[in-house]
Amino acid sequence: MIHFDRFTLENGLRVLFHQDTTTPLAVVNVLYDVGARDESEDQTGFAHLFEHLMFGGSVNIPEFDTPLQQAGGENNAFTSNDVTNYYDVLPVENIETALWLESDRMLSLAFTPKSLEVQRQVVIEEFKQRYLNQPYGNVWLELRPLAYQKHPYKWATIGKKIEHIEDATMEDVKAFFRKHYNPQNAILCIAGNLELETVKSLTKKWFGSIPAGEKYERNLPKEPEQVEFREKTIESKVPTDAFYYAFKMVDRKHDDFYTADALSDALGRDKSSRLYVALKKEQKLASEINAYIMGSHDEGLLVISGKLNDGVSFDALDSALWKVLEKLCASPMEAAELDKIMVKIRTAKAFQEQGLLNRAMSLAMNELLGDANDVNLENEKYKQITPEDMHRVANNIFQKQRCSVLRIKSAQK
Amino acid sequence: MDRTQAPALSAITEVNFVSPITFVINKHVNLYHMPYVPNDTARFDLYFDAGKIRNQKSLSSFVNGLLFSGTKDKTSVEINADINRLGGFLDTGLSAENAVISMYCLKEHLPELFDILFDAITNVSFREDEVADFLSDRKQKLHISREKVSYLAQSNFQKELFASDEKYATILEDEHFSSVTQEDLKAFHENYILNGLERVVVIGNIPAAEVQKIASKAGEIAATRRPEFATSLQNRIGSKHVEKEGALQSAIRVGRTLFNKNHPDFLDFFVLNTILGDYFGSRLMSNIREDKGYTYGIGSMIAELNNTGYFLIATEVGKDVREKALQEIRNELDRLCNELVSEQELDLVRNYMRGQLLKSADGPYAMTDLFLSASLQGKDLEFYNDALLAIHEITPERIQELANKYLRWDQMTIVTAG
Numbered sequence: 001m002i003h004f005d006r007f008t009l010e011n012g013l014r015v016l017f018h019q020d021t022t023t024p025l026a027v028v029n030v031l032y033d034v035g036a037r038d039e040s041e042d043q044t045g046f047a048h049l050f051e052h053l054m055f056g057g058s059v060n061i062p063e064f065d066t067p068l069q070q071a072g073g074e075n076n077a078f079t080s081n082d083v084t085n086y087y088d089v090l091p092v093e094n095i096e097t098a099l100w101l102e103s104d105r106m107l108s109l110a111f112t113p114k115s116l117e118v119q120r121q122v123v124i125e126e127f128k129q130r131y132l133n134q135p136y137g138n139v140w141l142e143l144r145p146l147a148y149q150k151h152p153y154k155w156a157t158i159g160k161k162i163e164h165i166e167d168a169t170m171e172d173v174k175a176f177f178r179k180h181y182n183p184q185n186a187i188l189c190i191a192g193n194l195e196l197e198t199v200k201s202l203t204k205k206w207f208g209s210i211p212a213g214e215k216y217e218r219n220l221p222k223e224p225e226q227v228e229f230r231e232k233t234i235e236s237k238v239p240t241d242a243f244y245y246a247f248k249m250v251d252r253k254h255d256d257f258y259t260a261d262a263l264s265d266a267l268g269r270d271k272s273s274r275l276y277v278a279l280k281k282e283q284k285l286a287s288e289i290n291a292y293i294m295g296s297h298d299e300g301l302l303v304i305s306g307k308l309n310d311g312v313s314f315d316a317l318d319s320a321l322w323k324v325l326e327k328l329c330a331s332p333m334e335a336a337e338l339d340k341i342m343v344k345i346r347t348a349k350a351f352q353e354q355g356l357l358n359r360a361m362s363l364a365m366n367e368l369l370g371d372a373n374d375v376n377l378e379n380e381k382y383k384q385i386t387p388e389d390m391h392r393v394a395n396n397i398f399q400k401q402r403c404s405v406l407r408i409k410s411a412q413k
Numbered sequence: 414m415d416r417t418q419a420p421a422l423s424a425i426t427e428v429n430f431v432s433p434i435t436f437v438i439n440k441h442v443n444l445y446h447m448p449y450v451p452n453d454t455a456r457f458d459l460y461f462d463a464g465k466i467r468n469q470k471s472l473s474s475f476v477n478g479l480l481f482s483g484t485k486d487k488t489s490v491e492i493n494a495d496i497n498r499l500g501g502f503l504d505t506g507l508s509a510e511n512a513v514i515s516m517y518c519l520k521e522h523l524p525e526l527f528d529i530l531f532d533a534i535t536n537v538s539f540r541e542d543e544v545a546d547f548l549s550d551r552k553q554k555l556h557i558s559r560e561k562v563s564y565l566a567q568s569n570f571q572k573e574l575f576a577s578d579e580k581y582a583t584i585l586e587d588e589h590f591s592s593v594t595q596e597d598l599k600a601f602h603e604n605y606i607l608n609g610l611e612r613v614v615v616i617g618n619i620p621a622a623e624v625q626k627i628a629s630k631a632g633e634i635a636a637t638r639r640p641e642f643a644t645s646l647q648n649r650i651g652s653k654h655v656e657k658e659g660a661l662q663s664a665i666r667v668g669r670t671l672f673n674k675n676h677p678d679f680l681d682f683f684v685l686n687t688i689l690g691d692y693f694g695s696r697l698m699s700n701i702r703e704d705k706g707y708t709y710g711i712g713s714m715i716a717e718l719n720n721t722g723y724f725l726i727a728t729e730v731g732k733d734v735r736e737k738a739l740q741e742i743r744n745e746l747d748r749l750c751n752e753l754v755s756e757q758e759l760d761l762v763r764n765y766m767r768g769q770l771l772k773s774a775d776g777p778y779a780m781t782d783l784f785l786s787a788s789l790q791g792k793d794l795e796f797y798n799d800a801l802l803a804i805h806e807i808t809p810e811r812i813q814e815l816a817n818k819y820l821r822w823d824q825m826t827i828v829t830a831g
Binding site: 022059061070073089090118121122132209238240270272284288343351354 | 414416417419420421422428429451452489490494496498499501517518519522546550557559560561562660662692694702704705706707708709729730731760761762764765767768771772776831
C-alpha cells in the first residue's frame with residue numbers, strides 16, 4: 001500500500017505527495033504527458049531529443065545539473081512512446097533546490113543554439129550505440145512498422161532515422177515546448193519525510209505562478225484492427241538467427257491488460273514457463289526464448305522472442321511455437337500454474353515498491369492513466385484473474401491474423 | 414521571488430550507518446543478517462571462492478552456469494519450477510575473484526527457497542545432455558558478444574590490464590568449449606563450491622532462529638581455507654586497437670592497475686576520480702559529451718579486488734572522432750596534473766559525494782551492500798565516516814599531487830575497438 005495525498009494548483013498542475021519517514025532522501029518526479037506517439041511522422045525522435053534539451057539550462061538558471069549536484073542530488077529522465085519522465089533524488093533538507101530547478105524549466109527553457117547542436121550529436125551517438133551498432137539493435141526499428149500501420153507506435157522513441165534528428169530546428173523545439181510543457185500537461189510527485197502542509201506551500205511557491213498554458217488534446221490516428229498475418233525476414237550480420245512474434249493486445253486501461261501480462265508470464269517469464277520448457281528444454285529448437293508485454297498505454301503488443309539453435313529452421317520453430325499457443329487456447333490451465341504466476345507477480349511488485357523513486361514514479365504514472373490509487377489495486381486485480389479469464393484472453397490474443405513476425409537471419413552462415 | 418537565486422542549502426554532516434548481525438560459521442566464513450527491513454521482501458546471497466581466476470579454461474564460468482542444471486533426483490526444469498512456485502527470482506554472477514548466487518523473494522518463502530537452492534547446487538550431477546546444451550548456448554552468446562565493440566574493447570583491455578598475472582588475464586575462448594570434460598566440472602565443483610563458500614548474506618525481517626538454521630546448513634560447504642588472491646597486479650602500458658569492420662562506433666578503454674580501500678591514498682583518489690569522471694557534471698562528461706557531443710556517455714571508475722584494484726575510463730564514441738576523443742581524455746588527465754581544481758568545483762563535488770553516500774546507505778539493501786564493500790577488505794563501517802572526513806579535508810594541492818602520481822598518460826593501458 002502506497003499512501004498519498006493529492007491536490008491541484010490553480011494553473012492545473014496535479015500534485016501527489018507520498019510521505020516516507022524512514023528515509024533521509026526525497027524524490028521530485030515530474031511526468032509530462034508527451035511521448036514519441038505525439039510526434040509527427042516526418043519529425044520522429046523529437047520527444048526524446050527534447051528531453052535532452054531540458055538539461056540545457058532554463059530561463060533563469062544557466063545549468064540544470066550543477067545546482068542539483070551542489071545540493072547532493074542527482075537526476076535523470078526517460079522518454080517512452082507514451083510519456084516523458086524527469087526525476088531528482090536528493091537529501092530531503094535540500095528539496096527546495098529540486099523544486100526551484102523543475103519549476104524554472106517548466107516555466108521556460110533557455111533555448112541556446114549550443115545546447116541544440118551538442119545534444120543533437122549526443123542523441124545521434126545514442127542512436128548508433130543502442131540501435132545501429134549492436135547486434136539485433138535494429139529489431140524495434142523494423143518490428144514497430146510491421147505491427148503498426150497507422151498509430152504512431154509504428155516508430156521507436158529514438159526515431160525512424162538519424163536524419164530526423166539532424167533536421168530538427170530551434171523553431172521546432174520552441175513549438176514543442178509550448179504545446180506540451182506546461183502545468184496542465186504535467187504531474188508532479190514528491191516523496192520523502194515531509195509534511196503535507198510543507199509540500200503544499202513549497203509547490204505553490206515554486207509552481208503556482210507558472211502560466212497554465214494550453215491543454216494538449218491527444219487525437220492520434222487509430223490503428224485499424226489487424227486482420228492479416230504479417231511477416232518480414234531480414235538478413236543481418238549477426239551470428240545467430242532470431243525471431244520476434246508480436247501479437248496485438250488491449251490498451252493499458254482495459255480490464256484484460258493484467259490477464260495478458262499474466263499470459264506472457266505463463267509462456268515465457270522464467271525457466272519453468274511453457275515456451276521455455278517445450279521449445280528449449282524438450283525440443284531443443286531455441287537457445288533462448290522469452291515472452292513479455294510492452295505495457296504501452298494505447299493498444300499494445302505481447303511479444304515472444306528468442307534465438308534459434310544452430311541448424312534449426314524458422315519453420316520448425318514456428319510450428320512448435322504455434323502448438324504451445326494452441327494448447328494454451330484449448331483449455332483453461334490448472335489453478336497451480338496460475339498460482340505460481342501470481343506469487344511471482346506479487347514478489348516482483350513488493351521489490352518494485354521498495355524503492356522511494358519507484359513509488360513516486362508509479363503514483364505519477366497511475367495518476368496520468370486515471371487515478372494514482374490504482375497502484376494500490378493492482379495486486380487485487382491480478383488476484384481476481386481465473387483460469388477461465390486466461391483461457392478467454394489467450395483466445396483473443398493468439399490468433400494468426402493478429403500476429404506480426406520478424407525474423408533476423410544470420411548473413412554469416 | 415527571484416528565480417535566479419538558488420534556495421539555501423544544508424550540508425550533510427551525518428550519515429546513519431547500520432551494521433548487519435554477524436553469525437559465525439567457521440574461522441573464515443560468516444553469515445551477515447540485515448533484519449531491519451520494513452516490508453515483506455527478502456534476499457540471500459551465497460559467495461563462493463569460485464571466481465574466474467580459479468581456472469584458466471573457463472571452468473568457473475561453466476560450473477557457475479550449470480549450478481541449477483539438475484541433480485540425480487531432479488531435472489533443471491523441476492528445480493526451476495520449485496523456485497518459481499515460491500516466487501523466487503534467481504540471479505548468478507561471476508567476477509574475477511568470486512562467484513555469487515542471489516535469491517530475491519518474499520520473507521515467508523526464504524527458508525524453503527534456501528533449502529531448494531542448497532540441494533540443487535550441492536547435488537548438481539552435471540548431466541551430459543544439460544552440459545552439452547549449456548555449452549552450446551554459452552558459445553552462441555559469446556559469438557554474439559564478439560559483435561559488440563564494447564565487448565571487444567573490454568576483453569582485450571582485461572588482457573592488457575592484467576598482463577602481469579595470467580590468472581586474471583584469462584577470458585572465455587572458443588577452445589575452452591571443446592576441452593571441457595565432466596570430470597573437470599565435477600572436480601572444480603568439489604573444490605570451489607562444495608568447499609568454497611566464503612560468505613552468506615541474508616536480508617529480511619526473518620527470525621534469528623531461522624537464520625541460524627541457514628548458517629548451520631551453509632556450514633556444510635563453508636571454505637576451510639583462506640582464499641589466496643593477487644596482492645599486486647601490473648598493467649602493460651601502451652595502446653592496442655582491435656579493428657571491427659562495419660562498426661559505426663569505437664569503444665574506448667583507458668586504465669591502469671591501482672589499489673583498493675586498504676591503500677592510504679584510496680579515499681583521496683576517490684574524490685579525484687569523481688571530479689574526473691564519476692558524475693554527470695564530471696570533467697569527462699562536460700567536455701566529451703556536453704561540449705563536443707562525441708558520445709552518449711563517458712565515465713571513470715575505481716574497481717576493487719580483494720587485495721588490490723584498478724582504474725578505468727570507458728566510453729563509446731563515433732568512429733570518425735575516436736582519435737579526437739582520445740586526445741580529449743588525455744587533455745583532461747593532463748589538466749588535472751597541471752592545474753589546481755578550483756575551490757568552487759571541489760565544493761560541488763564534496764556536496765555531491767556526501768549526497769551519494771547518504772543514498773548508498775539508504776534502506777536495508779543499499780546499507781548491506783555498503784557494509785559488504787568495506788568488510789570484504791577487512792574494514793568496518795567506520796571507513797565511511799573516514800570517507801566523510803576525507804571529503805571534507807581534501808585540498809586542490811592534494812588532488813593535483815595524486816593526479817601526478819596515478820593519472821599520467823604514460824602509465825595507461827589504452828584499448829580501442831571498432
